[in-house]
Amino acid sequence: GENVEQHPSTLSVQEGDSAVIKCTYSDSASNYFPWYKQELGKGPQLIIDIRSNVGEKKDQRIAVTLNKTAKHFSLHITETQPEDSAVYFCAASPGGYQKVTFGTGTKLQVIP
């Protein structure tokens, strides 16, 4: 089955700096890569996703990149703000009725 590895497990950045979280996956059939943000006391919330027909996607301060050859994808947050502090999960799925496999999470702390 699919195996998703995520690094780093914790990340501290100064407000205004950029943060990068990296994930690798094992199943070459995976073609859907969502990213979730989980704030304290809440469930994970989908913030952005990328599908295998594109290499990069941006949404304001958040961007994701995908390298299918190397089987890795990354989340980039620019101009970080204290409200970006949360746990971020990457995930991978072959799509359709196939299950979504999650990484172990990255706890991001943005220091004011």
Added chain:
Amino acid sequence: ETGVTQTPRHLVMGMTNKKSLKCEQHLGHNAMYWYKQSAKKPLELMFVYNFKEQTENNSVPSRFSPECPNSSHLFLHLHTLQPEDSALYLCASSQLGQPTSYNEQFFGPGTRLTVL
């Protein structure tokens, strides 16, 4: 209510108790999921229901018993749990369609379960 709701938000139970977790989705989705979230572990998929039919059971012990009476409601019945079952239990829903569709899942806030 909007999105995915879960009750109760917190639950403390003894190993001999019987309790149930409830999940309701207001998104018109046709698939619902139970996940277990433990510290420093990936989200563990427990059960999947697609159009009210259980399509996946990830080797979950029988002390966890799911029930899906309709496509909007999902229950997780708990009995004779162990302390290691203490975790955050998350419910999610998605709209599964054609095989080429993407399984975008929407999560509830979770139930924090403590087994004494």
